[in-house]
Amino acid sequence: MHDASTHESVFDGKRRARLDEIMKRYPTKQAALLPALWMVQEAHGWVSDQAMAEVADVLELTPAYVKGVVTFYTMYHQHPVGKYFIQVCTTTPCNICGAEGVVEAFLQHTGCGELGATSKDGRYTVVEVECLGACGFATPVLVNDDFIENVTSETVPDLLERYR
Ligand code: FES
Structure with missing residues (x-):
């Protein structure tokens, strides 16, 4: 890329x-x-x-x-980010459906450890974002240009398999 x-x-x-x-x-x-x-x-x-x-x-x-x-514009990165830039909606409707758990799962399974940090292998950066306009499909996630709905902490490992 x-x-x-x-x-x-x-x-x-x-x-x-x-x-x-x-x-x-x-x-x-x-x-x-x-x-x-x-x-x-x-x-x-x-x-x-x-x-x-x-x-x-x-x-x-x-x-x-x-x-x-x-x-x-938040879509422009002012510092280097991972090959896969992962944005997780954590606004209230998604939050009450488990978005914090989704964020935790991404931080753990990507090796990023904390929000905004890039994993040591350079693959991933995870950030929280405001409403992505898919509140009925919590939790929505953007991986680069891919929009993925209904992500749960349990589905994060499988989802990441697509982005190696
Ligand atoms: S609050 Fe998460 S998509 Fe709207």
Whole structure:
């Protein structure tokens, strides 16, 4: 998934061509900021200050503006995360259905130990998130882009088998 070092330029070659295509769809370069940041995250797994500066340069924005957007949206990682980024809803409706137990099971079976930490093998990072909009299917979990409902502490080990 991550095919470049964080020190390499993101918008060279094919990615630059893709970004140019995206920019054509918008009236201003600034409007392409979110997809540009998404491309950075696809390439590096997270958005470093250096990458924010590159995005700012390409889109003719200030690095401070880009950083403001990155820090606003929780979907952008500001530090390296595991290959599998696991988000567990722990808002009240899910919580009363056992979400805390689901979180504990993930922390234990991934080896992460604590929320926000990455497992030693680099595979997993587990975080809690607010309502994922599937309150009737507690507990919903996002593993990268996969949305999985009805997760329980008992089903966590089997679920993780899919993400090795
Ligand atoms: S409270 Fe968990 S999905 Fe809504």
